[in-house]
Amino acid sequence: MKTVFSLFMIFLLMLCACTPYRDIPVDKDFLNPLSGLDTLNIKNSINDVKESLRFRPEDPSLHRKLAIYYRLMATPYSRAISIEEIDRAIALDPDDPLNHVERGLTLYAMRFIGDAEAAMKQAIKLDPGFFHAWFQLGRIEKDRYLVNMCFTERKENAISYFKKAYNIDDTHEETLYNLGLLHCLRRMYKTSKKYASRASTLHPDNPKHHLLLGTILFRMGLFEDAAKEYDTALILMDDLENSYYLDTAPLLPFKQREEYLKWPETQGRKWSGRFWLRNDPTPATELNERLLEHYERVFLARELLTHDRLGLDGAETARGLALISYGLPDKFLYNLGGGLHGSMVAWEYCGEGTGFTLYFQDEFLNGNYHIPIDPAFISIATATQNILNSVPQSYEYPVAFIPAGIHVASARRMLASGNTDLEFSIAIPDSAIDDPGTDFTLVLSIFDFDLNRIIYEIHRIRPDTLLSFKRGEESYRLFNFNIGMIPPSGKCDMAIELTGGKPYRRATCEREIEIGDLSWDKPGASDIRFTLSLSEVGCTSLLDPIPAYDHGTRLCLSYDIYNLSRGQDNLSRYRLTYAIKTVSKSAEDYSGIRKTLWWIARSARGGSDDVSPFISSSLEQSIDSPHVTDALQIELGSIEPGRYVLTLDIEDIVSGGTIRREREFVIKD
Template sequence: MRRFILYPLILLLAYPILPLHAQEEVSSLLSAGQNLYLSGRFSEAETVFRQAVEQDSKSGPAHYWLGMALYEQDNLDEAEGLFKRAMRLEKKSALGHMGLGLVYLKTPNRRMDARAAMREAVKRAPDDAQIQYYMGMTFVGQNRAGKLLSAEADGRAYFQKVVTLEPDHPDAYYQLGLSHEYPQQAYEQAIFLYFRQLSVTPDHRDALLHLGTICYVSERYEQGLDLIDQLTMMHGEETAPLFRVVRAQLEAAHYHSQQMYDKAWEAYELYLTSVDADERAYYEDLKYIAAPDEYETYQAASEDEQTEILRRFWASRDPNPATVVNERLVEHDRRVMFAREYFAGGKMPWDRRGDIYIRYGDPDDRQRFLGGSNEADVFMTTRNPFGSSIRERSFRTGGNEEDFVRPTDNPEVDAIREVNRQTRYRLRARGAHASESWVYISYGLELFFVDQRGDGNYDYPNIMMDPTAIFSQMAGARQEKFHPETIAELLIKRRPEDYHHEFGGDPLQLVFDMVTFRGEDQQTEVELILSLPTWQLGSVQDGNGLRTHLDTHVSLRDAEFRNVVSHVQRYGPLDRPTTPQVRRQSDVDMHTISAVFFAPAGAYESAVEIQDVATRKIGVYKKPVVLADYRGDSLMISDIKLADDIKPSNDEGAFIRNGLRISPNASHLYQRGQLVYVYYEIYNLQQDDVGATQYETLYEVTPKGAVLRDRSQQPAEDEQSVLLSYDESGLRRDDVKFTGLDTSMLAPGEYELTLVVTDRHSGQRTSRTTTFVVMGLN
């Protein structure tokens, strides 16, 4: 309960008739004591008020104020006596009754006595806002953990009168808000009242937290953000820090709900930098998400090693490395925040439900019910078509429990529950307990959580709650084997956490190829080629516009999951088809784009994300790549770039290289009889005295998986491989080559193309290999 200084009562105090000098002395002592009291110096105030009582043992105000000083120091027994003395001395005064009511409010199990005392105070001062306030507080209950709950309906009227008498009261709107929030979840009224409280008392932390919590759990994110912004404008920018944490929480939830993961990540980061270290640790500690052995390794590591372990842990779980944001980490922050809001009512930082939720997210079905009544089964066999929506609303708002677990509209969920009920674990308990049933379809399991002490702390059910487990050895063994805690521990060992990322749009199919060349200053130049069927872009008839853009993100991560390269590019505008395109298996009209960037040589995991702005379709693909190192003076060749066509060209553009227009084939798919065009570059050929080069190029096409043979030992009739050999010459150390390979004699299947270049002057040899597929004719 917030502490309030009783300013109005100080001004209304009346003193008994005394000799003038004695009245002045008592008045002076009371004034000095009140100043000390208002400054929170209660021990010093006590000393001064005791002097006032000694000066005038019949002064009701002196006894009252001494009682208040003792009350603030939790000396309730002596304070109670002083308030009773003040009541006898000042029979018409409300002060003694109010003080006695305050003592009883602070004393366990004396709320009814407090209410009786406050009623007497109200009779004597019906228009005193503070007395009306404390009268209302006698209707505010507490749970077993000592947490204040909402006022009963009868108490709401007193708080309403308080705000009528004192519109700027520092707590009455908050208490009214609580009375609407619990238990009926009248959120609109509660939000207004919390906002009204913050309008007059911007530093009311509880009102702010409840405003944020309601907006969060009821998914009124934008409304909450608007109210916070109004409060900032109302009280000035200097009050913005008061609201920063709640605003960041709502902003993160809003962006996450819109799948705007980059902005959500920024909001979560702002939130975590705004909370204290203990709260931040709940989000950062690996024990809530890692496997037991992983966490042991983490605990045993040094601080620097722990930082590296954390980085690797989250980087290895990033579902879309092409983006800067780690969507898995963003989801973890969301789950922790959810657990802090929903599952922390009876235990810090959350109860057992939070442990499971953070690891595995939302169950496929969750129900709240009263678990057990003697030996009655908690399952119903009749179907309630409205049950699912009622249960979901109840779960999110903390509403009343159902009496039974009801069938759902999902046969997989019902089947899992039925198997659990018949052959595994059956929740049967002595007495009724608030309970929850969670079903995860992908694991084929049901978990129970029970509030066994009625304090809001949900845990796995105590096996001794089941009377059948006590009297039946077989039932007891089954209950123990399939007990929710046992099953959960086994699941955590086998799969410590789970997450399936929603990319935010229908899948966009594409193929991509990555080839390297030697760039300026011997850097590794990477060309990324992406091709997608044009039918996926829709058409102007779908109402998404005449043109579109393609947004691409490319990343390369090393073996330590460090992001070495990140490339972002938008392509377009692109004309969209005027009519829907036919989806075909072959002869598909493809749209191809390319990107060029530089990267350090090495082995990486590449990730490519591409999104069509018009249709919001999105494709994310990953594959390992090795980027060649072109530093040095030895003989080298670039990667082999496969194409559908290569022609000389004087133009400039994305597909022009060294005077050639190259139509890339990112899929490496060719119809039988179609030429496989090959482009590559040779570096560091040795020149003779007149500057001439001389070298051999060998092309070998082999069914994939076949063993390449020594050319000198291969008989001419061997059809295992197709060999083409050319003697070449030139006048440059670096040369550009292309050719077309005939596939008409190749059977459908996958082939390896190996290119070997031998420098006749230096004797050096180097090679490159790629693959392609020959498809049969339709």
């Protein structure tokens, strides 16, 4: 029985040894398997070297070359032959440090890390100025550190070895890159920038140098410079590489992520553009610091967590998803497993009331840390998965500010030229203004449907020069301005950002607006403009930025009507009907039995969502112009507190054309 079992185990080992590796292109470090074409070329090279050895069997350089080719085949059998050949080269020329470095590389590919380090150190003993030995020692220590990123002394050792290599050759591309990356992980950004800048200058066509430099500049708060480096990298990368940086799937809740991944590529890219517009900490400016931080995280995930031997891209691993969503953790905790299970790392994110811990396990002892599958760890696996599925992404915005709130209203009118006039009113609460004499900066951006910035305006304002008004118990300062523009087609996105004060405060407002061409409608109408009512003067012509009114007050509004047809008497006639109703709700606003009752009530109304108005009135006018500007005052005393919509229906009596405008408002207790 024991003999049968032994034969079975030998068969399994032979089967594992013969299992083909994944078809991955060779990398510069020669540790990966080759593609089929490369394998054929290497076999031909091996035959050529063997033929040369027939005539020069004592040539150590030929044995070393043969060892290199067998190592590049990247199979257990070829690596064993590689060791035999490099040992022959060492026996023939034991004082050549290159032979020992090549032996160390093969041992490292076989995962004999201690022996590989010993071979590199033997090369250094033979020649302390041998660049390749120092460089490969640095790579080995860096790779050991990146397995779990818990043992910082390995990172320090790697830096020390790479510095020795740098002192020998200060132009070597990979040495410069690794020194820049490792110093960046130490948060030594000035030192890191020195190496990364030199690498990008000497090797400008390699996108990873620009990605690293962009990451360093971002951490230093040099956002414009960082954006330039990231943009350069995106241009240099191919579509596959770009897709990792442009993909927003890792940032979405689980259900949204599933829907997003089903979309066509063009639809997904357009949605991603709007996603970043709505998740911009400074939405009115050209720079999106949050997008830059996303680039930084994707770069780090791919650079730190990619597993070449398993063909895993770091951005697609469980740890990569966590890094892209939340950044690197505040603490790394490590458990060897005590021989009972694979080692485990815990990523701890600290935060007052918002902290959490994620757990990853090297369950199959291959260096791939993933969410545990072992039933013994089902509780921490479930907790980790729930966090990744439900906790929204978090970002570190490097500029310290105090959040402030503003109220923004906009309304469109048609100018005499046919272009559109956009009016904006911004209410700044006095509670956000420590010194009314301090300058604030207000920036407005408008993006068209394709996210092209079509309007960019900057206003410098001083609160003590603005109109002051009260709404409830709060006092506000009003800033009002207009923009004339050629109306774009489709819906647009608007972003307003207000910054300033001491201490530094920032307020933002983003929303979708429809500008449209008002000159083509027959009849046409401006937006309804709720206007500010002041106790001293009553209704004004200023757009009210806060459409929330006390019970028992009056509603002030104005509107324009355009393009009315003229009758035979050369007069224009129109009928205006206004109504105030509660805001209609949809089925999505309810659940359970309340949703069923909503459908029953809707069926009773004949499938209509309309409700009876609280106030309704109609009037007819005859004027000698196709355009009219008018105003109304509506007493709200009979309406209970709640959310309402004002509807204006305009009928051109001469032509029969109609148009409707609506605007919501709130009545408070």
